[in-house]
Amino acid sequence: MEEKEFTAASFYRFLDRKKLMGSKCKECGTLFLPPRPFCGQCSGNEVEWFQFSGRGKLVSFSVVRVGTTSYEEKGYSRDNPYCWGVVQLDEGPRISALLLGANLSRPDSIKTGQPLKVVFPDKPEEGGERNPVTFRVQ
Amino acid sequence: MVQRRKRLARGVAVIGAGISHFGAFKDKDSRDLFVEAFQSTLETVQKGIDPKEIEAIYVGNLSSDCFEGQAHIAPLMAEWVGLNPRPATRTEDACASSGVALREGIIAVASGLYDIVLVSGVEVMNKLTTARVTDILAAAADALYEVSVGATFPSLYAQIATAHMAKYGTTEEQLMKIAIKNHNNGALNPKAHFNASIRDIMNSRLAKAKERGQPIPSWTDQMEFLKDPSVNPIVAWPMKLFDCSPITDGAASTILVSEEIARNFTDTPIHIIGTGQASDAQALHGRKDITSLNAAKLAAEQAYEMAGVTPEDIQLAEVHDCFTIAEVLATEDLGFFKPGDGPRAAEEGRTARDGKKPVNTSGGLKAKGHPVGATGVGQVVEIWEQMSGHAGPRQVPGVNLALAHNVGASGSTVVVHIFERR
Numbered sequence: 001m002e003e004k005e006f007t008a009a010s011f012y013r014f015l016d017r018k019k020l021m022g023s024k025c026k027e028c029g030t031l032f033l034p035p036r037p038f039c040g041q042c043s044g045n046e047v048e049w050f051q052f053s054g055r056g057k058l059v060s061f062s063v064v065r066v067g068t069t070s071y072e073e074k075g076y077s078r079d080n081p082y083c084w085g086v087v088q089l090d091e092g093p094r095i096s097a098l099l100l101g102a103n104l105s106r107p108d109s110i111k112t113g114q115p116l117k118v119v120f121p122d123k124p125e126e127g128g129e130r131n132p133v134t135f136r137v138q
Numbered sequence: 139m140v141q142r143r144k145r146l147a148r149g150v151a152v153i154g155a156g157i158s159h160f161g162a163f164k165d166k167d168s169r170d171l172f173v174e175a176f177q178s179t180l181e182t183v184q185k186g187i188d189p190k191e192i193e194a195i196y197v198g199n200l201s202s203d204c205f206e207g208q209a210h211i212a213p214l215m216a217e218w219v220g221l222n223p224r225p226a227t228r229t230e231d232a233c234a235s236s237g238v239a240l241r242e243g244i245i246a247v248a249s250g251l252y253d254i255v256l257v258s259g260v261e262v263m264n265k266l267t268t269a270r271v272t273d274i275l276a277a278a279a280d281a282l283y284e285v286s287v288g289a290t291f292p293s294l295y296a297q298i299a300t301a302h303m304a305k306y307g308t309t310e311e312q313l314m315k316i317a318i319k320n321h322n323n324g325a326l327n328p329k330a331h332f333n334a335s336i337r338d339i340m341n342s343r344l345a346k347a348k349e350r351g352q353p354i355p356s357w358t359d360q361m362e363f364l365k366d367p368s369v370n371p372i373v374a375w376p377m378k379l380f381d382c383s384p385i386t387d388g389a390a391s392t393i394l395v396s397e398e399i400a401r402n403f404t405d406t407p408i409h410i411i412g413t414g415q416a417s418d419a420q421a422l423h424g425r426k427d428i429t430s431l432n433a434a435k436l437a438a439e440q441a442y443e444m445a446g447v448t449p450e451d452i453q454l455a456e457v458h459d460c461f462t463i464a465e466v467l468a469t470e471d472l473g474f475f476k477p478g479d480g481p482r483a484a485e486e487g488r489t490a491r492d493g494k495k496p497v498n499t500s501g502g503l504k505a506k507g508h509p510v511g512a513t514g515v516g517q518v519v520e521i522w523e524q525m526s527g528h529a530g531p532r533q534v535p536g537v538n539l540a541l542a543h544n545v546g547a548s549g550s551t552v553v554v555h556i557f558e559r560r
Protein backbone atom coordinates (compact mmCIF):
# COMPACT_ATOMS: atom_id res chain seq x y z
CA MET A 1 0.00 0.00 0.00
CA GLU A 2 1.43 3.33 -0.99
CA GLU A 3 2.08 6.01 1.61
CA LYS A 4 -0.58 8.66 1.72
CA GLU A 5 -1.75 10.98 4.41
CA PHE A 6 -4.81 9.73 6.30
CA THR A 7 -7.06 12.54 5.07
CA ALA A 8 -10.41 12.96 3.36
CA ALA A 9 -8.53 13.84 0.18
CA SER A 10 -6.81 10.42 0.25
CA PHE A 11 -10.06 8.64 1.14
CA TYR A 12 -11.89 10.10 -1.85
CA ARG A 13 -8.96 9.44 -4.22
CA PHE A 14 -8.98 5.79 -3.13
CA LEU A 15 -12.74 5.67 -3.71
CA ASP A 16 -12.20 6.83 -7.30
CA ARG A 17 -9.80 3.89 -7.65
CA LYS A 18 -12.51 1.52 -6.39
CA LYS A 19 -11.17 1.03 -2.89
CA LEU A 20 -13.01 1.71 0.35
CA MET A 21 -10.13 2.58 2.64
CA GLY A 22 -9.99 3.34 6.33
CA SER A 23 -7.22 3.32 8.87
CA LYS A 24 -6.24 0.84 11.59
CA CYS A 25 -4.40 1.63 14.81
CA LYS A 26 -1.15 -0.30 14.92
CA GLU A 27 -1.25 -0.36 18.70
CA CYS A 28 -4.82 -1.32 19.67
CA GLY A 29 -6.23 -2.46 16.32
CA THR A 30 -9.18 -0.04 16.27
CA LEU A 31 -10.58 0.51 12.77
CA PHE A 32 -11.54 3.96 11.52
CA LEU A 33 -13.79 4.64 8.58
CA PRO A 34 -13.34 7.30 7.26
CA PRO A 35 -9.62 7.16 8.01
CA ARG A 36 -7.99 9.30 10.67
CA PRO A 37 -4.34 9.78 11.54
CA PHE A 38 -4.60 9.60 15.33
CA CYS A 39 -6.17 6.83 17.41
CA GLY A 40 -8.68 8.42 19.77
CA GLN A 41 -9.09 5.06 21.53
CA CYS A 42 -5.53 4.54 22.82
CA SER A 43 -4.02 7.92 21.82
CA GLY A 44 -1.70 6.02 19.46
CA ASN A 45 0.10 7.94 16.72
CA GLU A 46 0.72 4.96 14.44
CA VAL A 47 -2.02 3.97 12.02
CA GLU A 48 -1.96 2.04 8.75
CA TRP A 49 -4.31 1.79 5.78
CA PHE A 50 -7.05 -0.84 5.97
CA GLN A 51 -9.20 -1.91 3.01
CA PHE A 52 -12.86 -2.63 3.78
CA SER A 53 -14.79 -5.38 1.99
CA GLY A 54 -17.57 -2.96 1.08
CA ARG A 55 -20.24 -5.30 2.44
CA GLY A 56 -22.56 -4.15 5.20
CA LYS A 57 -26.12 -3.68 6.35
CA LEU A 58 -28.53 -0.78 6.64
CA VAL A 59 -28.78 0.92 10.04
CA SER A 60 -31.07 3.82 9.09
CA PHE A 61 -32.17 5.80 6.05
CA SER A 62 -34.17 8.72 4.74
CA VAL A 63 -35.79 9.48 1.39
CA VAL A 64 -35.02 13.14 0.81
CA ARG A 65 -37.49 15.27 -1.14
CA VAL A 66 -36.07 18.65 -0.09
CA GLY A 67 -32.32 18.31 -0.58
CA THR A 68 -29.23 20.42 -0.32
CA THR A 69 -28.53 22.91 -3.10
CA SER A 70 -25.72 20.74 -4.39
CA TYR A 71 -28.06 17.70 -4.69
CA GLU A 72 -30.81 19.78 -6.28
CA GLU A 73 -28.22 20.92 -8.83
CA LYS A 74 -27.59 17.25 -9.60
CA GLY A 75 -31.24 16.99 -10.61
CA TYR A 76 -32.84 15.70 -7.43
CA SER A 77 -36.13 17.29 -6.42
CA ARG A 78 -39.44 16.71 -4.65
CA ASP A 79 -40.49 14.51 -7.59
CA ASN A 80 -37.08 12.88 -7.99
CA PRO A 81 -35.92 12.15 -4.45
CA TYR A 82 -32.67 10.59 -3.28
CA CYS A 83 -31.99 8.26 -0.41
CA TRP A 84 -29.07 8.22 1.99
CA GLY A 85 -28.45 6.08 5.01
CA VAL A 86 -26.06 4.89 7.67
CA VAL A 87 -24.33 1.63 6.74
CA GLN A 88 -22.72 -0.75 9.20
CA LEU A 89 -19.74 -2.47 7.54
CA ASP A 90 -19.14 -6.18 8.19
CA GLU A 91 -15.85 -5.15 9.81
CA GLY A 92 -17.69 -3.00 12.39
CA PRO A 93 -17.39 0.71 11.58
CA ARG A 94 -20.27 2.69 10.10
CA ILE A 95 -20.37 5.20 7.27
CA SER A 96 -22.99 7.44 5.65
CA ALA A 97 -23.77 6.62 2.03
CA LEU A 98 -26.01 7.49 -0.86
CA LEU A 99 -28.24 4.45 -1.39
CA LEU A 100 -29.14 3.04 -4.79
CA GLY A 101 -31.63 0.34 -5.72
CA ALA A 102 -34.33 1.06 -3.13
CA ASN A 103 -37.96 1.74 -4.02
CA LEU A 104 -38.16 5.41 -3.12
CA SER A 105 -41.87 5.74 -3.81
CA ARG A 106 -42.44 3.10 -1.10
CA PRO A 107 -40.06 4.10 1.70
CA ASP A 108 -41.77 1.71 4.12
CA SER A 109 -40.54 -1.12 1.86
CA ILE A 110 -36.94 -0.23 2.73
CA LYS A 111 -35.84 -2.33 5.69
CA THR A 112 -33.12 -1.63 8.19
CA GLY A 113 -30.79 -4.61 8.50
CA GLN A 114 -30.91 -5.36 4.78
CA PRO A 115 -27.59 -6.19 3.11
CA LEU A 116 -25.78 -3.57 1.06
CA LYS A 117 -22.70 -3.46 -1.12
CA VAL A 118 -20.48 -0.54 -2.02
CA VAL A 119 -20.59 0.77 -5.59
CA PHE A 120 -17.69 2.72 -6.97
CA PRO A 121 -17.93 5.80 -9.19
CA ASP A 122 -17.75 5.31 -12.96
CA LYS A 123 -15.54 8.31 -13.42
CA PRO A 124 -13.08 10.03 -11.10
CA GLU A 125 -13.86 13.33 -9.46
CA GLU A 126 -13.57 16.43 -11.62
CA GLY A 127 -12.85 20.01 -10.64
CA GLY A 128 -12.68 19.21 -6.95
CA GLU A 129 -16.15 17.60 -6.94
CA ARG A 130 -15.89 14.45 -4.84
CA ASN A 131 -17.91 11.37 -5.64
CA PRO A 132 -20.08 10.50 -2.63
CA VAL A 133 -19.75 7.16 -0.85
CA THR A 134 -22.44 5.03 -2.47
CA PHE A 135 -23.98 1.65 -1.58
CA ARG A 136 -26.52 -0.50 -3.40
CA VAL A 137 -29.32 -2.52 -1.86
CA GLN A 138 -28.61 -6.23 -2.52
CA MET B 139 -8.24 9.52 37.84
CA VAL B 140 -9.80 10.86 41.04
CA GLN B 141 -13.57 11.12 40.73
CA ARG B 142 -14.84 14.19 42.49
CA ARG B 143 -18.41 15.36 42.65
CA LYS B 144 -18.66 18.34 40.32
CA ARG B 145 -20.22 21.41 41.84
CA LEU B 146 -20.34 25.17 41.30
CA ALA B 147 -17.97 27.22 43.46
CA ARG B 148 -20.94 29.38 44.47
CA GLY B 149 -24.66 29.46 43.77
CA VAL B 150 -26.09 31.20 40.70
CA ALA B 151 -29.66 32.41 40.22
CA VAL B 152 -31.88 33.76 37.46
CA ILE B 153 -33.50 37.11 38.34
CA GLY B 154 -35.31 37.74 35.07
CA ALA B 155 -35.76 36.40 31.55
CA GLY B 156 -37.47 37.66 28.43
CA ILE B 157 -38.02 36.88 24.81
CA SER B 158 -38.71 38.76 21.59
CA HIS B 159 -41.63 37.72 19.43
CA PHE B 160 -40.66 34.62 17.44
CA GLY B 161 -41.61 34.50 13.77
CA ALA B 162 -40.52 35.39 10.25
CA PHE B 163 -39.77 39.10 10.21
CA LYS B 164 -38.82 40.58 6.86
CA ASP B 165 -37.95 43.96 8.34
CA LYS B 166 -36.03 42.95 11.45
CA ASP B 167 -32.35 42.21 11.95
CA SER B 168 -30.60 40.53 14.88
CA ARG B 169 -29.99 43.77 16.73
CA ASP B 170 -33.69 44.68 16.64
CA LEU B 171 -34.86 41.37 18.06
CA PHE B 172 -32.03 41.42 20.57
CA VAL B 173 -33.13 44.81 21.91
CA GLU B 174 -36.72 43.55 22.13
CA ALA B 175 -35.63 40.53 24.19
CA PHE B 176 -33.40 42.70 26.38
CA GLN B 177 -36.18 45.19 27.16
CA SER B 178 -38.55 42.36 27.92
CA THR B 179 -35.92 40.82 30.24
CA LEU B 180 -35.45 44.05 32.21
CA GLU B 181 -39.22 44.29 32.73
CA THR B 182 -39.25 40.90 34.43
CA VAL B 183 -36.82 41.92 37.20
CA GLN B 184 -39.26 42.42 40.07
CA LYS B 185 -37.33 45.10 42.02
CA GLY B 186 -35.71 46.55 38.91
CA ILE B 187 -32.11 46.62 37.78
CA ASP B 188 -29.84 49.31 36.37
CA PRO B 189 -28.63 47.64 33.17
CA LYS B 190 -25.22 49.23 33.73
CA GLU B 191 -24.75 46.82 36.64
CA ILE B 192 -24.34 43.99 34.10
CA GLU B 193 -20.66 43.10 33.98
CA ALA B 194 -20.39 40.79 30.98
CA ILE B 195 -22.52 39.48 28.13
CA TYR B 196 -22.70 36.08 26.45
CA VAL B 197 -24.43 35.65 23.09
CA GLY B 198 -25.35 32.29 21.58
CA ASN B 199 -25.57 32.39 17.80
CA LEU B 200 -25.10 29.74 15.13
CA SER B 201 -24.40 31.65 11.98
CA SER B 202 -25.17 35.34 11.74
CA ASP B 203 -22.11 35.26 9.42
CA CYS B 204 -24.02 33.25 6.79
CA PHE B 205 -27.61 34.23 7.64
CA GLU B 206 -27.02 37.99 7.75
CA GLY B 207 -23.45 38.58 6.55
CA GLN B 208 -22.61 39.71 10.07
CA ALA B 209 -19.80 38.07 12.02
CA HIS B 210 -18.53 39.09 15.46
CA ILE B 211 -22.03 39.65 16.71
CA ALA B 212 -21.45 39.74 20.51
CA PRO B 213 -19.92 43.24 20.87
CA LEU B 214 -22.51 44.53 18.39
CA MET B 215 -25.38 43.20 20.53
CA ALA B 216 -23.71 44.73 23.60
CA GLU B 217 -23.46 48.05 21.77
CA TRP B 218 -27.13 48.06 20.84
CA VAL B 219 -28.17 47.75 24.49
CA GLY B 220 -25.53 50.15 25.80
CA LEU B 221 -23.28 47.52 27.34
CA ASN B 222 -19.96 48.38 25.68
CA PRO B 223 -17.18 48.29 26.92
CA ARG B 224 -18.10 45.15 28.91
CA PRO B 225 -16.63 41.89 27.65
CA ALA B 226 -18.95 40.35 25.05
CA THR B 227 -18.48 36.73 24.01
CA ARG B 228 -20.23 34.67 21.36
CA THR B 229 -20.70 30.92 21.76
CA GLU B 230 -21.36 28.60 18.83
CA ASP B 231 -22.40 24.97 19.26
CA ALA B 232 -24.99 24.78 16.50
CA CYS B 233 -28.56 24.78 17.91
CA ALA B 234 -27.16 24.49 21.46
CA SER B 235 -25.30 27.81 21.10
CA SER B 236 -27.25 29.67 23.76
CA GLY B 237 -27.64 26.67 26.10
CA VAL B 238 -23.86 26.68 26.08
CA ALA B 239 -23.82 30.48 26.55
CA LEU B 240 -25.95 29.90 29.64
CA ARG B 241 -23.50 27.38 30.99
CA GLU B 242 -20.56 29.74 30.33
CA GLY B 243 -22.41 32.55 32.12
CA ILE B 244 -23.10 30.27 35.09
CA ILE B 245 -19.45 29.23 35.26
CA ALA B 246 -18.33 32.87 35.09
CA VAL B 247 -20.57 33.94 37.98
CA ALA B 248 -19.83 30.81 40.01
CA SER B 249 -16.11 31.49 39.61
CA GLY B 250 -16.50 34.80 41.41
CA LEU B 251 -15.20 36.83 38.48
CA TYR B 252 -18.60 38.47 37.89
CA ASP B 253 -21.68 38.97 40.06
CA ILE B 254 -24.11 39.90 37.27
CA VAL B 255 -24.08 38.71 33.63
CA LEU B 256 -26.46 38.81 30.68
CA VAL B 257 -26.86 35.53 28.81
CA SER B 258 -28.64 35.64 25.50
CA GLY B 259 -29.17 34.10 22.11
CA VAL B 260 -30.22 35.46 18.75
CA GLU B 261 -30.76 34.21 15.21
CA VAL B 262 -32.29 35.79 12.13
CA MET B 263 -32.83 33.13 9.46
CA ASN B 264 -35.50 34.47 7.15
CA LYS B 265 -33.33 36.81 5.09
CA LEU B 266 -32.41 33.88 2.82
CA THR B 267 -34.24 31.29 0.75
CA THR B 268 -35.19 27.98 2.38
CA ALA B 269 -32.61 26.25 0.17
CA ARG B 270 -29.80 28.47 1.47
CA VAL B 271 -30.96 27.99 5.07
CA THR B 272 -30.99 24.20 4.52
CA ASP B 273 -27.36 24.36 3.36
CA ILE B 274 -26.21 26.56 6.26
CA LEU B 275 -27.85 24.32 8.85
CA ALA B 276 -26.44 21.21 7.14
CA ALA B 277 -22.96 22.65 7.74
CA ALA B 278 -23.48 21.80 11.44
CA ALA B 279 -23.29 18.10 10.45
CA ASP B 280 -20.07 16.49 9.15
CA ALA B 281 -19.39 18.45 5.96
CA LEU B 282 -16.92 15.94 4.52
CA TYR B 283 -18.83 12.72 5.13
CA GLU B 284 -22.52 13.51 5.74
CA VAL B 285 -23.31 16.59 3.68
CA SER B 286 -21.38 14.87 0.86
CA VAL B 287 -24.07 12.15 0.63
CA GLY B 288 -26.88 14.71 0.70
CA ALA B 289 -27.54 15.05 4.42
CA THR B 290 -29.94 17.81 5.49
CA PHE B 291 -31.19 18.26 9.07
CA PRO B 292 -34.60 16.74 8.45
CA SER B 293 -32.86 13.74 6.87
CA LEU B 294 -30.44 13.38 9.80
CA TYR B 295 -33.33 13.19 12.27
CA ALA B 296 -35.11 10.92 9.80
CA GLN B 297 -32.21 8.47 10.27
CA ILE B 298 -32.81 8.58 14.01
CA ALA B 299 -36.52 8.07 13.38
CA THR B 300 -36.10 5.04 11.08
CA ALA B 301 -33.68 3.46 13.58
CA HIS B 302 -36.12 4.12 16.46
CA MET B 303 -39.03 2.76 14.41
CA ALA B 304 -37.07 -0.39 13.59
CA LYS B 305 -36.03 -0.99 17.18
CA TYR B 306 -39.20 -0.04 19.06
CA GLY B 307 -42.03 0.00 16.52
CA THR B 308 -42.50 3.77 16.79
CA THR B 309 -45.02 5.00 14.21
CA GLU B 310 -45.52 8.12 12.10
CA GLU B 311 -48.91 8.60 13.81
CA GLN B 312 -47.31 8.69 17.25
CA LEU B 313 -44.93 11.40 16.06
CA MET B 314 -47.86 13.41 14.68
CA LYS B 315 -49.38 13.43 18.16
CA ILE B 316 -46.30 15.19 19.50
CA ALA B 317 -46.72 17.94 16.91
CA ILE B 318 -50.40 18.27 17.90
CA LYS B 319 -49.48 18.55 21.60
CA ASN B 320 -46.82 21.20 21.02
CA HIS B 321 -49.10 23.25 18.77
CA ASN B 322 -51.80 23.10 21.47
CA ASN B 323 -49.27 24.72 23.83
CA GLY B 324 -48.03 27.20 21.21
CA ALA B 325 -51.64 28.34 20.71
CA LEU B 326 -51.48 29.69 24.29
CA ASN B 327 -48.12 31.45 23.83
CA PRO B 328 -48.56 34.96 22.39
CA LYS B 329 -44.87 35.15 21.40
CA ALA B 330 -44.86 31.83 19.51
CA HIS B 331 -44.11 31.62 15.79
CA PHE B 332 -47.23 29.43 15.44
CA ASN B 333 -49.70 30.81 17.93
CA ALA B 334 -52.19 28.22 16.66
CA SER B 335 -53.16 24.61 17.23
CA ILE B 336 -53.13 22.23 14.28
CA ARG B 337 -56.93 22.23 14.56
CA ASP B 338 -56.84 26.05 14.19
CA ILE B 339 -54.60 25.71 11.11
CA MET B 340 -56.91 23.05 9.64
CA ASN B 341 -60.02 25.15 10.26
CA SER B 342 -58.47 28.21 8.69
CA ARG B 343 -57.60 26.17 5.56
CA LEU B 344 -61.17 24.88 5.43
CA ALA B 345 -62.54 28.40 5.79
CA LYS B 346 -60.22 29.66 3.07
CA ALA B 347 -61.29 26.91 0.68
CA LYS B 348 -64.94 27.72 1.34
CA GLU B 349 -64.36 31.45 0.87
CA ARG B 350 -62.61 30.90 -2.46
CA GLY B 351 -65.21 28.43 -3.67
CA GLN B 352 -62.58 25.69 -3.92
CA PRO B 353 -63.34 22.02 -3.21
CA ILE B 354 -63.64 21.54 0.57
CA PRO B 355 -61.09 19.01 1.87
CA SER B 356 -62.61 16.06 3.72
CA TRP B 357 -60.54 16.27 6.92
CA THR B 358 -62.65 15.68 10.00
CA ASP B 359 -59.86 15.78 12.56
CA GLN B 360 -56.25 16.83 13.06
CA MET B 361 -54.86 13.37 12.31
CA GLU B 362 -56.63 13.25 8.93
CA PHE B 363 -55.24 16.69 8.20
CA LEU B 364 -51.70 15.57 9.06
CA LYS B 365 -52.06 12.43 6.92
CA ASP B 366 -52.91 14.51 3.84
CA PRO B 367 -49.69 14.92 1.82
CA SER B 368 -51.07 18.04 0.13
CA VAL B 369 -50.85 19.91 3.44
CA ASN B 370 -48.20 17.82 5.22
CA PRO B 371 -45.75 16.82 2.48
CA ILE B 372 -42.71 14.64 3.01
CA VAL B 373 -39.53 16.64 3.56
CA ALA B 374 -37.23 13.70 4.28
CA TRP B 375 -39.19 10.51 4.92
CA PRO B 376 -40.39 9.77 7.56
CA MET B 377 -40.12 13.47 8.51
CA LYS B 378 -42.96 15.50 7.07
CA LEU B 379 -43.49 19.25 7.19
CA PHE B 380 -45.35 19.09 10.52
CA ASP B 381 -42.58 16.99 12.08
CA CYS B 382 -40.13 19.85 11.54
CA SER B 383 -39.62 23.03 13.54
CA PRO B 384 -39.97 26.18 11.44
CA ILE B 385 -37.29 28.61 10.23
CA THR B 386 -37.65 31.35 12.81
CA ASP B 387 -36.21 34.75 13.72
CA GLY B 388 -35.97 35.57 17.40
CA ALA B 389 -33.93 36.46 20.46
CA ALA B 390 -34.02 35.65 24.16
CA SER B 391 -32.07 36.78 27.20
CA THR B 392 -31.78 36.22 30.92
CA ILE B 393 -29.86 37.84 33.78
CA LEU B 394 -27.80 35.64 36.10
CA VAL B 395 -26.48 36.80 39.44
CA SER B 396 -24.63 35.26 42.36
CA GLU B 397 -27.04 33.72 44.83
CA GLU B 398 -26.04 36.01 47.69
CA ILE B 399 -27.25 39.16 45.89
CA ALA B 400 -30.26 37.63 44.12
CA ARG B 401 -32.81 38.92 46.60
CA ASN B 402 -31.69 42.51 45.97
CA PHE B 403 -33.45 42.10 42.63
CA THR B 404 -36.36 39.77 43.27
CA ASP B 405 -38.15 37.93 46.05
CA THR B 406 -38.41 34.85 43.84
CA PRO B 407 -35.06 34.08 42.22
CA ILE B 408 -34.80 30.80 40.34
CA HIS B 409 -31.73 28.87 41.42
CA ILE B 410 -29.66 26.95 38.89
CA ILE B 411 -28.82 23.79 40.77
CA GLY B 412 -27.50 21.56 38.00
CA THR B 413 -25.59 21.98 34.76
CA GLY B 414 -24.25 19.33 32.40
CA GLN B 415 -22.75 19.29 28.94
CA ALA B 416 -21.33 16.55 26.73
CA SER B 417 -20.18 16.01 23.16
CA ASP B 418 -20.36 13.13 20.71
CA ALA B 419 -19.21 12.19 17.22
CA GLN B 420 -20.32 14.87 14.76
CA ALA B 421 -21.58 12.31 12.25
CA LEU B 422 -24.35 9.87 13.11
CA HIS B 423 -22.19 7.09 11.63
CA GLY B 424 -19.56 7.80 14.29
CA ARG B 425 -21.92 6.62 17.05
CA LYS B 426 -22.65 3.07 18.18
CA ASP B 427 -26.38 3.67 18.60
CA ILE B 428 -28.59 6.35 17.10
CA THR B 429 -31.85 5.46 18.89
CA SER B 430 -30.72 7.74 21.72
CA LEU B 431 -28.29 10.64 22.12
CA ASN B 432 -25.44 9.58 24.34
CA ALA B 433 -24.40 13.20 24.94
CA ALA B 434 -27.91 13.90 26.29
CA LYS B 435 -27.73 10.99 28.68
CA LEU B 436 -24.32 12.12 29.94
CA ALA B 437 -25.26 15.81 30.23
CA ALA B 438 -28.43 14.84 32.13
CA GLU B 439 -26.50 12.53 34.43
CA GLN B 440 -24.10 15.38 35.32
CA ALA B 441 -26.95 17.83 35.93
CA TYR B 442 -28.99 15.38 38.05
CA GLU B 443 -25.94 14.49 40.11
CA MET B 444 -25.00 18.11 40.75
CA ALA B 445 -28.60 18.97 41.66
CA GLY B 446 -29.09 15.86 43.77
CA VAL B 447 -32.40 15.10 42.09
CA THR B 448 -33.79 12.29 39.92
CA PRO B 449 -35.81 12.37 36.68
CA GLU B 450 -38.96 11.58 38.71
CA ASP B 451 -38.51 14.83 40.66
CA ILE B 452 -38.65 17.06 37.55
CA GLN B 453 -42.05 18.77 37.33
CA LEU B 454 -41.70 20.45 33.92
CA ALA B 455 -39.22 20.30 31.06
CA GLU B 456 -38.42 22.32 27.98
CA VAL B 457 -36.72 19.93 25.55
CA HIS B 458 -35.14 20.28 22.13
CA ASP B 459 -37.89 19.14 19.73
CA CYS B 460 -36.32 20.43 16.52
CA PHE B 461 -38.15 17.42 15.02
CA THR B 462 -40.93 15.35 16.61
CA ILE B 463 -38.62 12.34 16.94
CA ALA B 464 -36.16 14.55 18.87
CA GLU B 465 -38.75 15.04 21.63
CA VAL B 466 -39.14 11.26 21.86
CA LEU B 467 -35.40 10.84 22.34
CA ALA B 468 -35.26 13.71 24.82
CA THR B 469 -37.93 12.24 27.10
CA GLU B 470 -36.16 8.86 27.02
CA ASP B 471 -32.58 10.18 27.36
CA LEU B 472 -33.58 12.38 30.31
CA GLY B 473 -34.92 9.29 32.07
CA PHE B 474 -38.57 10.41 32.09
CA PHE B 475 -39.56 7.22 30.26
CA LYS B 476 -37.80 3.94 29.49
CA PRO B 477 -36.07 3.63 26.08
CA GLY B 478 -38.80 3.00 23.50
CA ASP B 479 -41.63 4.20 25.78
CA GLY B 480 -41.45 7.88 24.74
CA PRO B 481 -43.97 7.66 21.90
CA ARG B 482 -46.58 5.82 23.98
CA ALA B 483 -46.12 8.23 26.89
CA ALA B 484 -46.77 11.17 24.58
CA GLU B 485 -49.76 9.41 23.01
CA GLU B 486 -51.26 8.83 26.47
CA GLY B 487 -50.97 12.54 27.27
CA ARG B 488 -48.31 12.12 29.95
CA THR B 489 -46.28 15.00 28.45
CA ALA B 490 -49.28 17.28 27.90
CA ARG B 491 -49.72 20.44 29.97
CA ASP B 492 -52.06 18.65 32.35
CA GLY B 493 -50.06 15.41 32.26
CA LYS B 494 -47.75 14.04 34.90
CA LYS B 495 -44.62 15.32 33.12
CA PRO B 496 -45.44 18.45 31.10
CA VAL B 497 -42.97 18.83 28.23
CA ASN B 498 -42.63 21.94 26.07
CA THR B 499 -45.44 24.00 27.57
CA SER B 500 -44.08 26.93 25.52
CA GLY B 501 -45.01 25.12 22.31
CA GLY B 502 -41.47 23.82 21.97
CA LEU B 503 -39.29 24.42 18.96
CA LYS B 504 -42.12 23.00 16.84
CA ALA B 505 -44.69 25.71 17.57
CA LYS B 506 -42.89 28.42 19.50
CA GLY B 507 -40.25 28.38 16.76
CA HIS B 508 -36.56 27.59 16.44
CA PRO B 509 -34.30 30.62 15.89
CA VAL B 510 -31.41 28.22 16.37
CA GLY B 511 -28.98 30.34 18.40
CA ALA B 512 -31.76 31.72 20.63
CA THR B 513 -33.41 28.41 21.46
CA GLY B 514 -31.44 27.44 24.58
CA VAL B 515 -32.14 30.71 26.38
CA GLY B 516 -35.68 30.73 24.96
CA GLN B 517 -36.25 27.55 27.00
CA VAL B 518 -35.06 29.35 30.14
CA VAL B 519 -37.63 32.09 29.51
CA GLU B 520 -40.47 29.55 29.58
CA ILE B 521 -39.11 27.98 32.76
CA TRP B 522 -38.79 31.45 34.34
CA GLU B 523 -42.37 32.32 33.41
CA GLN B 524 -43.73 28.99 34.65
CA MET B 525 -41.80 29.13 37.93
CA SER B 526 -42.66 32.74 38.65
CA GLY B 527 -46.35 32.16 37.85
CA HIS B 528 -46.48 34.37 34.77
CA ALA B 529 -47.24 31.75 32.11
CA GLY B 530 -50.86 32.90 31.73
CA PRO B 531 -53.16 30.31 30.15
CA ARG B 532 -50.22 27.85 29.85
CA GLN B 533 -49.50 27.99 33.56
CA VAL B 534 -48.73 24.67 35.22
CA PRO B 535 -49.41 25.12 38.93
CA GLY B 536 -46.69 24.78 41.56
CA VAL B 537 -43.57 24.14 39.47
CA ASN B 538 -40.58 24.08 41.84
CA LEU B 539 -38.17 21.96 39.83
CA ALA B 540 -37.72 22.24 36.06
CA LEU B 541 -35.23 21.15 33.40
CA ALA B 542 -33.99 22.53 30.07
CA HIS B 543 -32.45 20.24 27.41
CA ASN B 544 -30.76 21.88 24.40
CA VAL B 545 -29.21 19.90 21.54
CA GLY B 546 -26.61 20.99 18.99
CA ALA B 547 -26.95 19.50 15.50
CA SER B 548 -27.84 15.78 15.53
CA GLY B 549 -26.59 15.39 19.11
CA SER B 550 -22.88 16.14 18.98
CA THR B 551 -23.48 18.79 21.67
CA VAL B 552 -26.07 18.52 24.43
CA VAL B 553 -26.45 20.81 27.41
CA VAL B 554 -28.88 20.26 30.31
CA HIS B 555 -29.81 22.61 33.16
CA ILE B 556 -31.94 22.14 36.28
CA PHE B 557 -33.75 25.04 37.97
CA GLU B 558 -35.25 25.26 41.43
CA ARG B 559 -37.68 27.65 43.10
CA ARG B 560 -37.20 27.63 46.89
Ligand SMILES: [Zn+2]
Binds near residue numbers: 025026027030041044
Ligand atom coordinates in the same frame (compact mmCIF):
# COMPACT_ATOMS: atom_id res chain seq x y z
ZN1 LIG C 1 -5.30 2.67 19.21
